[in-house]
Amino acid sequence: MRYFLLIFGLTILGVMLIAGKRGDISRRPPLEVFPDMDRMPKLRPQTRADFFTDGMSSRLPVAGTVARGSAWQDAPVNTGKQPGTTNWVEVIPVAVNEQLMKRGQERYTVYCLVCHGAAGDGKGITGKYGMVAMANFHDPRLVKMADGEIFNAITFGKNLMGPYGGQIPIEDRWAIIAYVRALQRSRLATLDDVPADHRDALRRAMPPPAPATNAPAARPQ
Amino acid sequence: MANIFPRWSNRLPLLVIIGLFLVGTAAIAGIWYYFTPKYTRVGYQPVQPVPFSHAVHVDQIGLDCRYCHSAVEKSWYSNIPTASTCMNCHNQVLKDDPRLAAIRESAATGIPVPWVQVHKVPDYVYFNHSVHVNRGISCVHCHGEINKMDEVYHAKPLSMTFCLDCHRNPAPNLRPPEKVTDLAWNPHQHLPKDWGEKAKKDWKVNASQNCSACHR
Structure with missing residues (x-):
């Protein structure tokens, strides 16, 4: 009995020492205790697939084909250009409403804010890490830029900025442009843009020299 | 005898x-x-070809999960970003750093970086990311505090019980959709107690417990 207990105890100790406890950090791939059909010979996205010569399970569309529902037509909403020309469309070719604006704000926060900053002044956090020349949307050149040209810049990138066409769907690109326009407007607005019942409150809140000039108080040139 | x-x-x-x-x-x-x-799964922390730190990119810089995992709201699969996504910043930041050599090479050649998948359910389980993140289930619920990880490890078991526990009682794990990718946000701190129950009713959350919900 004594020997049995000794061997029994040592076995348990050995198993515990070798196997460790739950949650231990391990570099080895997880053990699959009953592997039955855990891994099937089917292709999953973004995995290795030796069946194809390039070894990728996720396939690109065959050259000369378009996927159902993909944007292939030469329409302003897809290209930002007037059909058949290389001229930019001046105004967003989708309906701008509050929903689109909200969507634009959300998507701007996800994709643009790190570089262009919450205010759109090009002072995003990446500037601290060595990125340069992030566009300031309040620059008069960009205020005047056609919506189609901004669309093109988002889709294909511009100067040091990479293309975002793969990450941001078309509808969201226009939503972001609508929001960028709102950001620009926030620094170009006049007192006349403020609803009448809020103007007095705003006048009172203005810094001392402002009350003298009546209507267009802060229009930067 | x-x-x-x-x-x-x-x-x-x-x-x-x-x-x-x-x-x-x-x-x-x-x-x-x-x-x-x-x-068997919790604690799995494979060596990745590039030592990408979620802690730096999410916690320190404040990138949203969707900046890289851009298809998570539309697809069942949460995509790993292409190297060109990395190059949006790393064409300027750390642009000659040897740790990023594999990224630069991949961006130049188009051959993907061989990232090692950490979270993997069995092939007979059909998990859909989009349906979860669009209904207020946060990334943190299944992936743990990725935003604090220098190297990603498997934090939650992702066993069948793990799924069913939540499918039987989803209310405490719901949060407003705009906070889904905000991993540091603690719902219990900010939401009233019965918020989850109300959201479950309002959004008509009907987490199926049918076998065929996941095993198809």
């Missing part, structure tokens, strides 16, 4: 029973403790 069996053999049946009991208990305890994803 002398005794054929020695005296101690009287105790033998008892010893055998005790011995079998001990071995049986140890075996059951061992299977209970080890034969579960809580042991």
Whole structure:
């Protein structure tokens, strides 16, 4: 009995020492205790697939084909250009409403804010890490830029900025442009843009020299 | 006639029973403790081809999950970003750093970086990311505090019980959709107690417990 207990105890100790406890950090791939059909010979996205010569399970569309529902037509909403020309469309070719604006704000926060900053002044956090020349949307050149040209810049990138066409769907690109326009407007607005019942409150809140000039108080040139 | 069996053999049946009991208990305890994803999967931290730190990119810089995992709201699969996504910043930041050599090479050649998948359910489980993140289930719920990880490790078991626990009672795990990718946000701190129940009703959250919900 004594020997049995000794061997029994040592076995348990050995198993515990070798196997460790739950949650231990391990570099080895997880053990699959009953592997039955855990891994099937089917292709999953973004995995290795030796069946194809390039070894990728996720396939690109065959050259000369378009996927159902993909944007292939030469329409302003897809290209930002007037059909058949290389001229930019001046105004967003989708309906701008509050929903689109909200969507634009959300998507701007996800994709643009790190570089262009919450205010759109090009002072995003990446500037601290060595990125340069992030566009300031309040620059008069960009205020005047056609919506189609901004669309093109988002889709294909511009100067040091990479293309975002793969990450941001078309509808969201226009939503972001609508929001960028709102950001620009926030620094170009006049007192006349403020609803009448809020103007007095705003006048009172203005810094001392402002009350003298009546209507267009802060229009930067 | 002398005794054929020695005296101690009287105790033998008892010893055998005790011995079998001990071995049986140890075996059951061992299977209970080890034969579960809580042991087999949790803690898995593979060596990645590039030591990408979520802690730096999410916690420190404040990138949204969707900046890289851009298809998570539309697809069942949460995509790993292409190297060109990395190059949006790393064409300027750390642009000659040797740690990023594999990224630059991939961006130049188009051959993907061989990232090692950490979270992996069995192939007969059909998990859909989009339906979860669009209904207020945060990334943090299944992936743990990725935003604090320098190297990603498997934090939650992702076992069948893990799924079912939430499918049986989803209310406490719901949060407003705009906070889904905000991993540091603590719903219990900010939401009233019955918020989850109300959201479950308003959004008509009907987390199926049917076999065919996941096994198709």
